Amino acid sequence: MMQNPSVRFRTWFLAAALLAAPFVRLPADGVAPPVPPTPGIPPPPAAAAPRFSSDLYRVEKQIVSSSGRVGEEAVYSIRVDARDDIEQVRLLEILPPGLEYIGAEPAPAEVVNGAYLWAWEGMQRNTSREVRLRVRPADGGWFVTNTKVAVVPVVALPLFAGRPKLQLEKTGPSAAELGSDINFQLVVSNVGTAAAENVRVSDTLPAGLYGADRSGNVVNFHIDRLAAGERRVFDVPVKAAVKGEWDNHANVFFEQAIQANATAHVSIVESKVSIAKSGPARAYTFTEAGYTITVHNDGDTVLENIRLADEVVDGLRFVEASDGGQFHRDTVTWTIPRLAQGESASRTVRLSGQKIYTSTAEAVATLVTGKQAKASATTVWEGAPGVLTELMEDVDPVRVGKNVVYTVRITNQSPMTAITGDVLLKLTGELRPLEVTKKSGAAIDGQDIIAKGVQIKPKGSYTFKVTTEAVKSGMAWARLEFSADFLQRPSVKEESTNVY
Template sequence: MKPISKIKITGLAFGVVAFLATNLMAVPQSKQYPEYPQSNPAPAIEATATAPAKAYTEAPPAAAPTRPAATKTTTTTTTTKTTVTESKPATVVTTTTESKPAYVAPVSTGAIGNRFDSNLYTIEKTLLSAPGEVGSAYQYRVRVTALADITEVRVTEHLPEGATYVGSTPDVAKSGNDLNWGYASMRKGEQQDTVITVRPNMEGEFLTATKVCVDPVARLGFRAGSPRLAVEKIGPREAELDNRIDYTVRVSNVGTATAKDVVVVDNLPSGLRGNEAQPTYAIGTIAAGETKTVNIPVTAASQGQWVNKATVTASNAASVSAESPVNVVLSRIGVTKTGPERQTITRNATYTIAVTNEGSSTLNNITVTDDLPKGSKLVSASDAPVTQNNNQVVWNVASLAPAQSVTRNVTITAAEPMTTTNKVTARTGKGLTATAAATTIWDGPPGVLTEIIDNVDPIRVGDPVTYTIRITNQGAYREVNSQIRVIFSDEITPVTCSDKTATITGKVVTLPDMLLKPRGVITFKIEAKGAQEGVATTRLEFNSSFLPKPINKDETTYVY
């Protein structure tokens, strides 16, 4: 018959308790006892593991006994099956013990002493260091692994008599032969290790017992959060008057719950104009961690510094605001060009270019380009232009503050009569442009011949006399305008003129302005008579726009 023992494992209130044992063996130095008769055997408790041999209760003989050749050595093996119940009345577990002749051998380092498995946790005891000698340090590990969420994990390690506690990692509380520690809670899959060091102070086999009590946990998770809004408003720092400005408003929920009934209101200042005074955008809900974007177009209506403020509200979150300042400016560049309206060929014509910042913001990277007319020739250009040839002169201006001006000069000439238009363009780095032009008529040198002659000299008082006037444009390049007057002295009185457009007022005959083509001739006659005795002087007065003053030609006639 096999001996049968009953081992009772008690279930604690709201928890599970398990007992686990690990065997240590110690013998004197330089001695080995390969076999001993078993004395007072006691069963070891374990779960799904094989327990080591029982502890000796009697000291071994002074010398190792000689084993007879015919003697058969046997070992004792204990197989234990354990059933654990949680938070229920105590359960009686029947353990069947099968005994055989015993053989005792030293325990090897790294061997697993015992392991207990339940549906809530496992306990595993592993011998880490076993020198096998009295007075040496033995070290083993107790590992608790949670198979579910558990709380109030309490571990008690019972050390046998003859084994002195040396230390543990981490530290534990010692009470007599018991070591106590615990964990407030363990999550499923979590492991906790405790390494214990003891020192046997006598020979024998030592049994350490581990008791673990836990409370199972049923968890129900739920979350409560709060929405929290954040807003960012993005827009240009500077904008041109009457231009469109595009603002971007980014609304984020940086909280932990959904924001509801979210509305964006753009509070436009007086200098900005939108579709409505306060553009409003309803964007609904924003989940936690989500960002929504609103684009707001407006127009820069007035110059000056303006602050555009966007406010975001929600039915379940505090309102937030963001501002974007903008400087509305008028960027305008102006350019003028002045030069002679007429110039004689082969002479020089100098033009002055003035570039002015007519706006309210600084202009940068300005390029001034003067396109020279075809047929002209560059003589000189001021202020070290970056480009200069007979086609173009280019200057660079780094910047112009509001109302600031710079001037540049260019001198050209022409070899043939022509009309030229000299055009200049000023362009900023942002693409603002302004243009100006100056037109010059290039004339050939004029040459005018004036003649007046009487047909009879002398004459009697009352006798007729005829004066022939001839104006000749001797120039080959240009026509000239003419202003002609014939003035008589008291001795002669004009009567008629062959040019019917002429007017006679007293002693003066005047012809209207007329153009005289190159090589052209104007000829007309004035009929007069002697008025009184004396030497009469008749003066031809010719004037033209190219002359600084009139040219006079006199004809004398003696009257008797």
């Protein structure tokens, strides 16, 4: 009679080579010898443990189900776990006499004299294989099933072989001014899977370009080794020598053959542009003044994307600009999209002077080739002038033979600007001028008193007195005129005196 399968059992395993493969033995009824032994039941025979473990694989056997009675089916499993990559896995299960084979899942690959063989080509690390066997004991007692497992370990050494693959990029300006220095750039990249050695880069310059040393039209570079994924950059500085359309070709050589090529096109032009700027020569502070900037295409080619910049110098305040001009910090900018040969374009800007001074602001037109034209306008910003003229007499009426003193005062009412002007006092025949205030700059000239180029500071005044004698009865008149460049006509004051 078989032992109850729920009783604990001990396991052992013996390791051996392929021909003497390790055994994993398990009583067919799945019961290890009881501890302590049950009276009437013989102790189990000596057997290997139901588990085995190595660095390559692990094997474990266990009872799945068993009634422990003769003639009834029992199920046990064998599980192989790969701890590393292994190949040619062989599992051989040997049943003892009296233990009938009913079936297995999966079915064995081969059956020879009561031994059942399962074979797998290989197992990857951390994978498992399991076999379930169904058996039936034909008689009572202990049945020990033996399992042999043999594997071939796998030792891998990766070896990679790749191919280099070269790419070439060439960049440079699309347009250049005749006689200018320009630069092309070559970028050699290895996009393959292996290093390239003894790489040569050749740049053939067209007739319209020549290198810095003018020694020839071919520029060469050498790369000893270019690893996979690596790139090298080379500059090719040249002079734009001849007008026209030119293609600049470059090749990269590896193993004596062209691996890649690239071309950059450049238009060499001789563009000419002129600029004029106009504005008021003089203006009053805190008022607005308009400036006009005109750009003209004087060359033999169409000009595109001309950048026009007009500076707003310190002391000026930006008010507005025409044609969408953008003001940023101290500059107003426009982009003129296109100017045909002989065509002009004008832009305007309005500014306000914030102090008394002379401003000079420059406008610059810049072509895509880098060529520039400049013009400037100068404005004298003045304070708005204001003048007060006064003429006063000390007596009226006056007897013949007596004196009359006239006081002349010119006042500059502007708080910011000095003024300069001429003073003229005219007397009629009833009066004769005798003398004028000394060091006043005024002088008697017949019936006139004249002061030329009188300068008056802001909020200042100019004063002198004229002493006259009444020489003839009648109505005498004194006429004061003040003339200055900011006055369209002289400022006039008159005073009458009755002489009797």
